[in-house]
Amino acid sequence: MPGATGGQSVGGARMGTDAEGALRAVRSLVELDETEEAAQLYEELGASQRERLRKQAAQGPAKERRGLVEVLRRARDFLGAARLMDGSGDDAAAADLYVQSGQYMEAAEAWLRAGDSERAAAAFERGGALERALEVYRGLGARESMAQCLVRLKRLFDAADLYRELGQPHAEVEALGGVTPEDPRYIEAVLRMCRLLDVEGFTHQALAVLVDALASSEVARSEPAMVTERARLLRRMGMNAEAEAVLGRRNATSATPVANGYRFLKAIPIFSELTLEDMKDLYRQARQVVLAQDSVVLEKGEPGVGLIVLLEGTVDVFSGPEADARQLNSLGPGAYLGEISLVQDAPVSAHVRARTAVRALRISRVAFEHYLDTHEAAALRIYRLFTQNLAERVRALST
Template sequence: MAGMAGGQGEGSGRINTPAEGALRAVRSLVEQEQTDQATQLYEELGAVQRERLRREAAQRPVKERRGLVEVLRRARDFLGAARLMDGDGEDATVADLYAQSGQYLEAAEAYLRAGEAERAAAAFERAGALERALDVYRNLGARESMAQCLVRLGRPFEAAELYRQLGQAHAEVEALGGVKPEDSRYVEAVLRISTLLDSEGFTHRALAVLADALSSSEEARAEPGLVTEKARLLRRMGMEAEAEAMLLRRSVGAAAPAANGYRFLKAIPIFGELSLEDMKDLYRLARQVIIAPGAVLLEKGTPGTGLFVLMDGSVDVYSGPEDDARHLNTLGPGQYLGEISLVQDAPVSAQVRARTQVRALRISRSDFEHYLDTHEAAALRIYRLFTQNLAGRVRALST
């Protein structure tokens, strides 16, 4: 009969229930384990009615709440479901529901209660609660994640010290690059950057950093340490004193050598829409690796482990690991391997072996997953571009 709780309008597929009986009808359908009908009716309720139902359900025994929680989950009211379950001892499930609803601070607290500290820290980061995230990472001893938080908190020297301990010179340079000229330790930062860049073979870039620092203020130009360092680098390059001014003018405008890896990483299509800050955060995740001639970078058929960006040297790509495998390609500086494994769980499709000694940037899959968890806007852009590129490949194969 029309108007009865649970009744169906002919051909409409809708449950025709008077508003005053809707709450009772949902509860009744839940008790009868008619979850699909209860979900449909819950979705058709107004916001005020749904809130009232959740409020009343919160006062009921756990067993009764469980049925309604399943209804809310199917209706994609993840926040309502999380709040109904909160306090029932299923903190990991509650945390996932809070995360699905975008309530990352509540998710983080629930993950902590569930003993999932690493996921809690990532949720704190995503919520912008960087100090809380830093505390959790510190307790975990996760120094790389601590350094990322410190950079985002505007504490570059502390971040740089951690990167120094980790032996990640390029990340230390990026962290110290955030020190402003008005900072009392600015000269110290510039000198450290210069030393690191020069030791990595980027003397021109070190000179550019020094030139920029010397032009930033009268105080910087008066610093003997900066002048001494500039002179050291010029002597190292075998340049005459009278060429100093020209060299500095050129180095001020010179781009950083592509071989530092940043520009290569930035050029990868799936990173093409990342903001400067997100791109810098991603670059700090990368680690420089040296691969001996003949060593295997990627083994066909094994799970993908992450991205390699070649900076120096070359690699050979073969159809398989066999001695008589077909040679498919040779790749060199600026080219990359394994980017699909960052966003898709699939086996490696070819055998890749170092032809010469190779210097590369490597981003592991686990580090990249953490990056996606803590950089929501970047994750959306990366997945969109990955999907577009994949669709383009499919179209190319089908034409």
Template sequence: MSVSEAELSVEVPRAFQALLTQPSPEVAAQLYEELGSSQRERLQKEAAQAAVAERQRLAEVLRQARDFSGAARLLDGCGAAALVAELYVQGGRYVDAAEAYLRAGEVERAAAAFERGGAMERALEAYRGLGAREAMAHCLVRLGRPYEAAQLYRELGQPHAEVEALASVPSGDPRHLESVLRMCKLLDGEGFTRRALALLADTMRGSETARADPALAAEKARLLRRLGMDAEAEAVIARLPSNAAAPESNGYHYLKAIPIFGELSLDDMKDLYRVARQVLIPAGAVLLEKGSAGSGLFVLLEGAVDVFSGPEADARQLNTLGPGAYLGEISLVQDAPVSAQVRARTAVRALRITRAGFQHYLDTHEAAALRIFRLFTHNLAARVRALST
């Protein structure tokens, strides 16, 4: 039996039957191709009400005619979700393909299709369910959430990707200066000290807030020393006001930012903060003595400290730290001697959590203790990997 285009255009139900009764799928496909778009749309609506076997036969005609999306719609609900997904991909309908992949139980392919179709929130949700953190980070960057992406790259031990993500944090973001500080440390750690210094100088040049930030000034001094520019470093430190208020003067957010506390709930975090006590340390006083037993955690709120390789007068200076820096966190969870000598360069105000106070906190916060020890182990393993590569 053969039908003409004119016969096909007379009545949609008749056209539907005419295509189904063609002995050659190629001829049926050609006839379908010759229909107008409105006729094809009406034919598909009619076919959607047909029996599964008829829909499958017509779907093959549409597939040969390269109307992949039309074929996919006809097969949707016929128990061939994976095939439907592939047809939607061929038709460029990636979000529909992703939904079909989900129905087929192929979550990884669904996530990729959501991403390809620009449905980034859906892709992020799917990748999160898969535990695919690198793909999650990529989605977060595309969603305009680079700081969150950078945190994932940090957990994955990918400093280059972390720097790229942090570089996308806009200057108006409240975490911009924190991002710049982290980028400087990463670049310096990768051997790009001059690039880190240039980034810091550019940031401070363009922002009054950045110029007044003690942590950025302390980092600038550290980088200058790394380059052998001790006189310039001293000049930067000298310009730091000894009584400048830290951006987080009560220290809660500094404490919250310490990696081993990164999974504590709000209530557990508040309880930990209550364990801390503010201390005042005069200029020249030793906060941590190399080789001695660790006494707990210090979180700097105001002032600056110098870190030396040992207590000797000619010991090498390793670093200068300012507000937001923390020291001695390892002694909270591990009985080990202090690995460096830390002395107050200026008068220092700090939060302190003693080892005894922290142990009591762990004893009374079982869920928090498990999270802290898990993150401590994770971070320790990351350090070991970094040293071995």
């Protein structure tokens, strides 16, 4: 019987027949669409045998290549499967396989061939080819992604200029904050940060930036423009010139500045294990939003809008939008909403309304997904902590 013959061949291969017999057995199983058995046998082959089989398949008919691709996928030889897919006309599928194998450069090139420039750019960025990513993002007109690449390339003034064009002052400040005292344009960066922070209402923080620069750089201490800016900021805070001598001691006890959201964002449990650089990159994804009193912040049953972190004002959480809906909670600065919508496509479970005017940070799901795509280590930490926190919530509800 044909079935018995095939079984004996496979059994013989597994019992240690010659390499040619094993290769023929795999190819026979592929022809018979016995994908799972073929995958198991492929896993038992030596590295040289597997390479030989892939080379033979690459020169064979398209049907055989397609069959072996599925076998390799089942055996988790994603790189081998991707290389067999090259030239098949399905570059997008090859790109996905390259990603699964961790070969982001090859994935990016495959996505370019498939015409998906956006995913190609993200793969270049993820693979560390930042100049290539920047080039593709520029072609797409994706200025925000360009700015993020420029930050990673340490082209901080270029990044800051783009963030200014995009109307994102907090990201502009973050980019300029990476300029070191050794940079010839350090003074320019400090003064620009101070003016930005002051305009945004963070005069206290602007003064702290200036004082830190004066303490860390001899060049800064000898720059007249820095002294002038320090005096201006002190006047803005209602402090006279004589207070300059004791400013360093008074910084810790002076009025608390308006929160800029970074520390609130950092305090969210699913971000608690991010490195400083990953946390800064995430903060640059946030956008400030202002909501009027009595406006709807989140509407029950509607798709989530992403993460919202409250900076100023108060919101009320209700069981629904009805006038007689039960009030569940009231939240103020530092509270956050919608973190589940960052990773799960689920409707909003409560109705949230602004009791007062509200200023908040928002990270959309699209921006967050791009962040995860380009920050692999951070993504793993976030998903693990998200799963843990979700499990803890379920346990709390069940007790």
